Amino acid sequence: MxxxxxxxxxxxxxxxxxxxxxxxxxxxxxxxxxxxxxxxxxTPTSIGAQPLRTEGPAYPYLLGLYLGDGCLSAHRRGVYVLRISCADAWPGLADACERAVHGVRPGGAVSRVQRQGCTEITSTSKQWPVVFPQHGPGKKHERKIELEPWQQDIVDARPWEFVSGLIHSDGCRITNWTERAVNGVRKRYEYPRYFFTNTSADIRRLFTGTLDALGVEWTESRRRGGAYNVSVARRASVALMDAHVGPKS
CATH class of the missing domain: 1.10.10 (Arc Repressor Mutant, subunit A)
Structure with a gap:
């Protein structure tokens, strides 16, 4: 390696x-x-007899999932275990994650480990640190996170897959509502919005920078506990997100 x-x-x-x-x-x-x-x-696609694939839609989606809820753990003999936590509240997320892992590591074994409230999708390979060079000691929000130039090229080519991975890991689509009086009659109005919450300022910048490139308007606010929310609420921007991302399933 x-x-x-x-x-x-x-x-x-x-x-x-x-x-x-x-x-x-x-x-x-x-x-x-x-x-x-x-x-x-x-590039990483050229390494080894059974190379990990970074071309196609699976890798940028998996990269988003990894940055949100993933980690690498050293195993033995230079092997690393990729672990991505998928909340059980959205069972389709684990299926999507498993498909993405198979897309990046075709032919490799993928396992599911049940944890409290979530399912870990796991896969082993010596090459995971090569395609996820953001791996390092400590928590992601306590160290610098940036994309390698070849990763940025992939994200630039397939930005919606990257955004989808981030939203499906550390984001959500919700429906807010309010009431207004119209001609003396109170009416209920509902409006959807997307949220992305991550403590790492670097990962939030990767998310918002990609949104900027896509023409999606966003705002950012701090919430109790120190993490930050990125919100997409403008109607046209929500429509773009609905067309290319959609809610978790």
């Missing part, structure tokens, strides 16, 4: 007309691997 910085440096050396033999001796990377990267690229 080699991280992106190592692969970029190796390909810089290869591009400078160095032989594969000399680059291999300097970096410790096999000639076969260097040749593969030169031909197929150095």
């Amino acid at each position: 080699h991280d992106l910085d190592i692969r970029r440096e190796a390909m810089r050396l290869v591009a400078s007309d160095r032989s594969l033999n000399s680059v291999s001796r300097e970096t410790g990377i096999s000639r076969a691997t260097l040749r593969h990267w030169r031909t197929h690229g150095i």
Whole structure:
């Protein structure tokens, strides 16, 4: 396993007309691997005999779920366990999460572990830290979270899948209501809105930055307990969210 910085440096050396033999001796990377990267690229989709797939809609959706309610745990022999918690109040969420994991790791085993009030979707691979480089010690809101350039390219290409993953993990669609007097008669009016709540300012910025790119208007407010809510309430913006995201199921 080699991280992106190592692969970029190796390909810089290869591009400078160095032989594969000399680059291999300097970096410790096999000639076969260097040749593969030169031909197929150095993004995570090119790693290993059974590569994790970052192309298509599954990865940006799973990235949103991971940033919201996911984590990686070191297992043994360099293997990591991806765990994503899905609230039992929305049983369709666990199904959607499982489909996304299969989409990123085709052919790999996916398990469900029942916890109090939620179901953990789990999958093991040595490559999870490569496709989720946001992994690190401590809680996400206590450390810097930012996307790698290749991840940002994927989010820019499939922003609604990313937004859907974030909403389906740490967000919701609700219906508020109010009463108004019209010609002396009180009438009830209902209006939907979306909320996204996450303590990490970096993750909220990833969410709101993607909304900005999509033309979705939002506001932010602090709630009791320290977490922040991002609210989408304007009618046109809610309609966009309904068309591309929708409520949890």
